[in-house]
Amino acid sequence: MRTALVTGTGLIGTSIALALTARGVRVHLEDRDPDQRRTAAALGAGTEEPPGGPVDLAVVAVPPAHIAGAVAALQRRGAARAYVDVGSVKGGPRRELTGAGGDLRSYLGTHPMSGRERSGPLAATADLFEGKPWVLTPTPETDTEVLNLVLELVAHCGAVPVVMDADAHDRAVALVSHTPQLLSSLVAARLESADEAAVRLCGQGIRDVTRIAASDPRMWIEILSANPGPVADILSEVAADLDETVRSLRALESADDAKRGSGAAGIEAVLRRGNAGRERVPGKHGAAPAAYETVGVLITDRPGELARIFADAGRAGVNIEDVRIEHATGQQAGLVQLMVEPGAAPVLVASLRERGWSIRQQPGR
Structure with missing residues (x-):
């Protein structure tokens, strides 16, 4: 691939353009919003100049409701050898493209499973897709050359290709992406009118649960409008679980002792089901989940503290698998939780203590 056209210079489109440009691909940028297009170009994502002829690959990075129309328009003008979209819903846009007379041989629907709470080109990064799944939904009509170009795109972005049926993809993302977004927003909405004293008690748990509630509502209305049925089905099941949990x-x-026993059993059942589900979530780099030991380190809120911890862990020869930070309420201090292989935890604890760090070791994952 030597040339590409990216239509839509939001977070995903600009991140793809940055990744392709870094790999030496000449990228042309299109967007109905000229300010957004200029911003992406200024970031080094590509050029605003229109291509002089058909490019190798056209990447359509627009909301799901506009995918079919954008792909069909590009195909009519012969903009590229191959066309790909990166929307979060796949079945509906493909059916719309078919109905509009689009060419399925030169088109492939995809979905990079990566994003951020922020939107727009200023939130884009060339490494946004590194190590993340990138779903491809080819059909029997998909041309082999098109598939190869899209696989090259995924490789340039450092992602991992995963082939799925379009409708199976939509059911899957309803479970692992779209429903969690709504549940996060529902929990965060409880905080809107909560007492200030209660909000001040927010810790890492509520931060974890509500992190994605900061996402752009306009973007999510577009996404959910394109996949409402599967999301509603899952929420109906969640609602049934909530009703049972409330009864418990x-x-x-x-x-009554018997009723209390029944209630405790009901709560234990949902918690254990949660344990079992969490165990199925893939671990680092998509591998099987791994059990880590958590080493807690007390730090002050001074510049360079985190860098010192990581440097000291490196001197101890210990790889940090994951990290979390919990800030202390009302204090300029916090707890950094370093997740490491169990065998490495004693080495890390001894080394950090030797260098003057205050340690709180705890089992974890």
Whole structure:
């Protein structure tokens, strides 16, 4: 691939353009918003100049409702040898493209499973897709050359290709992406009118659960409007679980021992189901989940503290698998939780203590 056209210079489109440009591909940028296009170009994502002829690959990075129209328009003008979209819903846009007389031989629907809470070109990074799954939904009509160009795109972006049926993809993302977004927003919405004293008690748990609630509502309305049925089906199942959980909690209030026992059993059941589900979430680089030991390090909120911890861990020869930071309420201090292989934890603890760090070791994952 030597040339590409990116239509839509938001977070995903600009990140793809940055990754391709870094690999030596000449990227042309299009967007109905000239300011957004200029911003992407200024970031080094490509040129605003139109291509002089058909490019190797046209990447359509627009909201799901506009994918079919954008692909069809590009195909009519012969803009590229191959066309790909990167929307978060796949079945509907492909059916719309077919209905509009689009050419399925030169088109392939895809979905890079990566994003951020922020949107727009200023949030884009060339490494946004590194190590992340990138779903491809080819059909029997998909031309082999098109598939190869798209696989090259995925490789340039450092992602991992995953082939799926389009409708199976939409059901999957309803479970692992779209429903979690709504649940995060529902939990965060409870904080809107909460007492200030309660909000001040927010810790890492509520931060983890509500992190994606900061996402752009306009973007999510577009996404959910394109995949409402599968999301509603999953939320119906969640609602049934919530009803049962509420009944179990009410039973725990009872003075009757049998009812309290039944309530406790109900709560334990949902917690254990949660344990089992969490165990299935892939670990680092998509591998099987791994059990890590958590080493807690108390730090002050001074510049360079985190860098010192990582440097000291490196001197100890220990690889940090994951990290979390929990800030202390009302204090310029916090707890850094370093997740490491269990066998490395004693080495790290001894080394950090030797260098003056205050340690709180705890089991974890």
